Amino acid sequence: MHLGKHFFEKAPDMRLILLLLLLFSLVTLVLATGLGPVSVSPETTARILMSRIPGIGSSIIPDWEQLDQNIVLGLRLPRVCLGMVVGASLSVCGVCMQALVRNSLADPFILGVSSGASAFATLGMLFGAFSFLGIYSLSISAFIGSAVTILFVYGISRVKGRINITQLLLSGVAVSMIMDGVTSIITLSAPNALGLHNAEFWMSGSLASARWAYLTLPLAVLLLCMAVLMINYRGLNLLLLGDESAAALGVNVRQLQKLLVLLASLMAGVTIAVSGSIGFVGLMVPHFTRLLVGGDHKKVLPVSALLGGILVVWVDVAARMIIAPEELPVGILTAVIGGPVFIWMLKRSSGEKS
């Protein structure tokens, strides 16, 4: 039980934490943009970036090479920004799902939501189901895939009005296997129809194909979901007390749960459509956030969004540095780090019950 204790005896000041995290995000943005198989010095990176900020941009004399500028602005910056958005979305999605099932072991990857989104996205590509929606068709099919999976897994694991955690994890495993199978069959049997994305992309996500155009929708969805969740933070807290106590404290439980399913599917679907499945981020980040600031969603939501962004960006830096000039899919690295964390949390949560 004592492991659940805060790191600090006194509650840390939220404003300070947020300020530090924002600063760290900014530093991350500059450093990570410079790092890669071809590195650009942080100073040059910072100057290239600043030259693009309206107002102060014109006062910076461009003394760098055109190649550096192309790498920074054309290649790395969209990738780093996408990493931030994807990391933040996955973490907030994790927070959402954990509030829904009242358990810290819920994560879009573990519960098969990522696989569901991937399978539906490939299906959508194959049959062109939503092709009239243009560039958003992939995201929409991924969103439908995540929603279906969440509802399915949630449905099987609810026994007598309570989430049974064993059922939840096992049905998550089963669903991801089925969905991964579907994805493999589609990507292997109809490779030409699927353009850029191959099976590997869907199962162990990557940020390598990042482009500015990929950023708009995930960012918009993240901001929207974040806003809705922050408005409802009291409801999220009360939901942790159980359905009955939450209702007694004025929460319309059914309605809030539906909202959470919708938001989590939106974030998971839209993210996975651009980056494939990057696992365990939604598990690790909220967990460490809670160790840092406690369980109050007013604090957990913004802090885990920032931490998630920072984490994914740095793991992605590692992904492109470790075996440069080749690249590792970032999802493989998060799995290598996140898997052990998951096992540790699993051991701990079963230890607490006995």
Add this chain to the structure above:
Amino acid sequence: MFLQVKDLRYSYGETEAVEQASIQVDRGEFVGIIGPNGSGKSTLLKAVYRGLVPDRGSITLEGEDLLRMPYKRSALQMAVVGQEHEIPFDFSVEEVVAMGRAPHKRLFDIDTKKDRDIVRHALECLGMEGLAKRSYLQLSGGEKQRVLIARAIAQESGFFVLDEPTNHLDISYQLQIFDLIKGLGVTVLAAIHDLNLASLYCDRLYVMKEGRVIMEGTPEEVLTAQNIYRIYGVQSSVEIHRLTGKTSITFLPEGVSA
């Protein structure tokens, strides 16, 4: 009439938990529900505090249909201390008590100084102000129970629904809690296990058995040796206590006859 429950019925799947129950509570009354384990007390209370939706029957609060009321509105009118104590994530005691303020808050409201004062006052009522910053998960069962009672007080409603509120507490806290709640002058509907406590604090009692209300009346009327045998199947000796003036029950083990 403050609260009226009519012909309530609820089943968990195949098993009928409450078959038919009608109760009523007047404003300012302290009403107890007693009965053996599994007699449907908790289910009845859950229906009243909207933890579940009954299959049949009606519940009105001050004449208004409770089952159609927005959840927020009913939460403003009643505070609940239930049997759930577990929270999956770590919250400080203060944060848990502050959850009682939630029904008073609209979507964009922030916590004000008034809220913090109310939370502090509620903790003081329970003598727990020293634990405000402690982690809820690290508290003992009895301390958790008292935190939840503080939360109900912070909710500032005129009606308390209590589901065995002193379950985890030793006798000193049991008396402290009941004295405190009695002192608040609020309307109370409580499921109580301990018949002596029920007799000490309740104005009226309902007896539930096998999902039905089988008896009602003042503690003196209900708690006779004969009735207790009928409800629980145990022998007892009942007398009016000379200090409290209330019914006092002594249970008799096998071999001792009344």
